Amino acid sequence: MTARTDAPRLDSWSCQSPARVLVGIVSGHPHVPDGPMMTSTMVMLDPVGRRAWTLNREYSLGDPDPDWVRWLRGIGRTPDDFAFDSEGGFP
Secondary structure: OOOOOOOOEEEEEEEEOOOOEEEEEEEOOOOOOOEEEEOOOEEEEEOOOOEEEEOOOEEEEOOEOHHHHHHHHHOOOOHHHHOEOOOOOOO
């Protein structure tokens, strides 16, 4: 997928499974005020490229939630482990 330069930004994000949504702090969304939000269902997540695509919108990803990252490290995982596309799986 091609990245949009006007995509809203999601900071302090984390993946919520099995719902396949992101939660975090959004800024620059055309319909949602800046602040905490939950996305619609994801169709693609690229933590390395810092992009996520949902059913409704593309997001530019800032840094993931540090508490979530600490928890992941405690179970031997990283945010990069959550990369997927609509044809792949979701961990």
